[in-house]
Amino acid sequence: DGGITQxxxxxxxxxGQNVTLSCEQNLNHDAMYWYRQDPGQGLRLIYYSQxxxxxxxxxxxxxxSVSREKKESFPLTVxxxxxxxxxxxxxxxxGFLRTDTQYFGPGxxxxxx
Amino acid sequence: xxxxxxxxxxxSVQEGDNSIINCAYSNSASDYFIWYxxxxxxxxxxxxxxxxxxxxxxxxxxxxLLNKTVKHLSLQIAATQPGDSAVYFCAESPNQAGTAxxxxxxxxxxxxx
Numbered sequence: 001d002g003g004i005t006q007x008x009x010x011x012x013x014x015x016g017q018n019v020t021l022s023c024e025q026n027l028n029h030d031a032m033y034w035y036r037q038d039p040g041q042g043l044r045l046i047y048y049s050q051x052x053x054x055x056x057x058x059x060x061x062x063x064x065s066v067s068r069e070k071k072e073s074f075p076l077t078v079x080x081x082x083x084x085x086x087x088x089x090x091x092x093x094x095g096f097l098r099t100d101t102q103y104f105g106p107g108x109x110x111x112x113x
Numbered sequence: 114x115x116x117x118x119x120x121x122x123x124x125s126v127q128e129g130d131n132s133i134i135n136c137a138y139s140n141s142a143s144d145y146f147i148w149y150x151x152x153x154x155x156x157x158x159x160x161x162x163x164x165x166x167x168x169x170x171x172x173x174x175x176x177x178l179l180n181k182t183v184k185h186l187s188l189q190i191a192a193t194q195p196g197d198s199a200v201y202f203c204a205e206s207p208n209q210a211g212t213a214x215x216x217x218x219x220x221x222x223x224x225x226x
Contacts, residue, residue: 041218042219043216050211090156098145099145099164104158106156
């Protein structure tokens with residue numbers, strides 16, 4: 001998993017509750033990313049950050065929020081506004097150059113009951 | 114919408130056969146391409162990448178071919194093994210500042226003994 005940790009591996013929440021997914025990397029990477037993956041589907045970009053204290057919306061940012069206060073951390077909050085939050089969430093990071101290899105964490109499977 | 118797609122959602126091969134997984138891309142500004150392998154319940158793993166100034170790149174048992182004329186990318190796996198069973202994603206990187214990788218939907222490779 002290339003020095004990227006995501007916790008917890010499985011997460012259960014009741015409908016209407018906000019939940020924060022953790023992503024930490026010790027690779028000294030500048031850029032970090034959050035993706036959502038639904039069963040049998042590809043990766044959809046939620047948010048990304050290319051530098052501390054800055055982030056951009058991806059293709060499906062509605063109902064999610066992020067922060068990037070530290071280079072090594074990029075937590076994702078799934079809010080109650082996200083209509084269908086049950087999914088597999090993947091965090092990734094890469095170096096400053098566009099062609100630096102992007103590495104992924106092991107993922108967090110969120111189930112909203 | 115996605116600009117990277119794979120021709121076949123599933124591919125079944127026998128152990129020892131060579132596998133070819135295809136991908137089409139539509140963004141002419143893309144000049145860097147990556148293949149990832151994702152095993153069930155895990156995060157994607159980097160396999161191999163190629164830049165647009167190359168037509169072919171070889172790794173250990175894998176080869177990536179790039180045809181810029183028809184915007185086509187393929188991953189060839191030699192002597193496929195059961196451990197190669199996974200979902201394979203191609204990704205493209207447009208040569209535009211601040212953009213994130215664009216992923217295709219994935220091809221599920223099943224290897225039978």
